[in-house]
Amino acid sequence: MSRIGIKPIPVPNGVTVDIGSGNAVKVKGPKGQLDQNLTPRLQLIQEDGVVRVVRENDDRELKALHGLTRSLLNNMVVGVTDGYTKTLEIQGVGYRAALQGKNLVLNVGYSHPVTMVPPEGITYQVEGNNRVMVSGINKQVVGEEAARIRGTRPPEPYKGKGIRYAGEFVRRKAGKAGKAK
Numbered sequence: 456m457s458r459i460g461i462k463p464i465p466v467p468n469g470v471t472v473d474i475g476s477g478n479a480v481k482v483k484g485p486k487g488q489l490d491q492n493l494t495p496r497l498q499l500i501q502e503d504g505v506v507r508v509v510r511e512n513d514d515r516e517l518k519a520l521h522g523l524t525r526s527l528l529n530n531m532v533v534g535v536t537d538g539y540t541k542t543l544e545i546q547g548v549g550y551r552a553a554l555q556g557k558n559l560v561l562n563v564g565y566s567h568p569v570t571m572v573p574p575e576g577i578t579y580q581v582e583g584n585n586r587v588m589v590s591g592i593n594k595q596v597v598g599e600e601a602a603r604i605r606g607t608r609p610p611e612p613y614k615g616k617g618i619r620y621a622g623e624f625v626r627r628k629a630g631k632a633g634k635a636k
Contacts, residue, residue: 460521463505464529467536472506472528474499480528484535487576487592491531493524506532534592541601543587544623547616550608551584559587563608563618571604586621 466472470484478493493499497520498509508525510517533539545552550563559571559579573579577600580588587604591597601620610617610625619625 457518457521457525460508460510460525462525463507464525464532466501466504466506466532470532470536472501472532474501474506480531482528482531482535484532486535486538489531489534489593491527493527494520497521497524499524499528530594534594538590538592539594539597540588540590541597542621543589543601543604543618544621545585545587545618546610547608547614550616550618552581552587553584554579554581559604561604561607561618564616565608569607571607574600587618 467484470482473481473483475481477495478497478499480491480493480499482489496510496517498511500507500509506528508521508528510521545561545563547564550561552562553560555570557573557579559573559581561569561571563569571579574596576593577589577591577596580590582588589597589601589604591600605618605620608617610619610623612626612628613630615625615627
């Protein structure tokens with residue numbers, strides 16, 4: 456039995472979960488609405504303020520989809536109530552970030568500033584000039600956008616300059632050895 460799949464998903468007050476035909480799920484909450492088509496091979500049961508994911512048999516593929524489907528549905532419920540945030544840190548001399556309207560402008564060692572346009576449902580915040588926070592209700596889109604920003608200048612192993620996730624450890628290398636005497 457899937458340890459994650461059997462857990463019920465609590466639906467807080469102010470959140471509505473609509474399960475349509477073919478497991479087309481719509482979750483509406485205070486922060487917005489998310490739609491997703493989940494696998495029709497699993498059964499979604501909504502009762503007493505919780506949603507449960509039930510599988511018919513112990514088929515190998517259904518076992519794999521059981522926990523995944525529950526996690527996707529739980530991420531939708533958490534997204535419309537609390538939302539998701541990823542924090543990035545910029546390290547390096549002269550490296551900085553700024554907001555220009557809704558767009559994020561990064562000066563990270565190139566000959567030109569890099570402008571990032573947020574996808575729909577994503578907002579940027581800049582603290583100081585070296586912390587960027589990516590926020591939204593869809594966990595997958597927030598993670599992809601944070602990875603796209605980090606990909607403009609990933610941290611390099613010699614000096615540690617670049618854009619990294621908050622709390623990310625960058626393994627440092629020694630560099631060139633000194634001249635032998």
